[in-house]
Amino acid sequence: MKLFIAQKNYSSWSMRTWILFKAFDLPFQEVLMHYPNEKKQGGVFKEINPAGKVPALLDDDFLIWDTLAIAEYLAEKFPEKKLWPIDFKTRTRARCISAEMHSGFPYLRELCSMNIRANFQNIGKKIWAENIQLHEELTRIEKIWLERPDVNHFLCGDFSIADTFYAPIAIRIKTYGLPVSENTQQYIDKILNHFAVKAWIDDALNDPTLVDYYEIHTENE
Numbered sequence: 001m002k003l004f005i006a007q008k009n010y011s012s013w014s015m016r017t018w019i020l021f022k023a024f025d026l027p028f029q030e031v032l033m034h035y036p037n038e039k040k041q042g043g044v045f046k047e048i049n050p051a052g053k054v055p056a057l058l059d060d061d062f063l064i065w066d067t068l069a070i071a072e073y074l075a076e077k078f079p080e081k082k083l084w085p086i087d088f089k090t091r092t093r094a095r096c097i098s099a100e101m102h103s104g105f106p107y108l109r110e111l112c113s114m115n116i117r118a119n120f121q122n123i124g125k126k127i128w129a130e131n132i133q134l135h136e137e138l139t140r141i142e143k144i145w146l147e148r149p150d151v152n153h154f155l156c157g158d159f160s161i162a163d164t165f166y167a168p169i170a171i172r173i174k175t176y177g178l179p180v181s182e183n184t185q186q187y188i189d190k191i192l193n194h195f196a197v198k199a200w201i202d203d204a205l206n207d208p209t210l211v212d213y214y215e216i217h218t219e220n221e
């Protein structure tokens with residue numbers, strides 16, 4: 001299977017799928033695409049996916065696009081790996097919170113775009129002070145994380161697809177220095193220390209390529 005992703009420093013949707021492959025030791029070949037130098041509307045990766053987005057997965061000649069659909073495809077293709085929790089209701093909850101991430105939190109996504117190499121503490125304070133909607137979204141995320149079975153567990157017990165959906169949020173909270181509870185910080189530490197997440201972060205830190213429009217905050221720090 002070929003997994004098409006974009007630069008690891010910036011591409012949070014690519015990250016979700018990539019760490020899923022790594023965490024569950026699924027076989028894949030990574031194909032790194034590059035964001036164009038200028039921001040364009042309408043999906044820039046049309047040569048690999050008619051929807052123009054990454055991640056996209058090619059299994060022989062069968063294309064699967066969109067993070068949630070890829071996660072479901074992998075869960076069905078490798079049932080023995082248990083990518084979703086085994087228990088029916090826990091699995092349903094994992095699907096609910098993954099879907100909520102997939103379709104929600106527009107302010108956090110827009111205002112605090114992922115940039116793993118960066119340290120945007122100052123700009124983060126400004127963004128936090130000026131955007132009440134961000135407070136509401138972070139409160140909701142903290143509630144989801146607080147509801148994990150135990151402080152030492154992942155979101156639905158063992159590491160699952162749900163954790164891959166929230167891993168880039170942990171990175172954003174760190175990069176922008178967003179204020180969170182001790183319990184939230186414990187989840188952030190746990191997810192950022194997962195071997196698959198660490199592997200992605202290491203690759204991002206070692207990638208020198210810059211995408212100017214994702215570095216917009218750098219000028220203001």
Ligand SMILES: N[C@@H](CCC(=O)N[C@@H](CS)C(=O)NCC(=O)O)C(=O)O
Nearest residue numbers: 011012013014043044053054066067
């Ligand atoms: N709903 C899609 C979103 C994917 C997405 O927005 N990917 C970004 C990279 S993180 C992308 O391809 N951006 C390029 C563009 O929109 O032109 C998914 O879940 O996979």
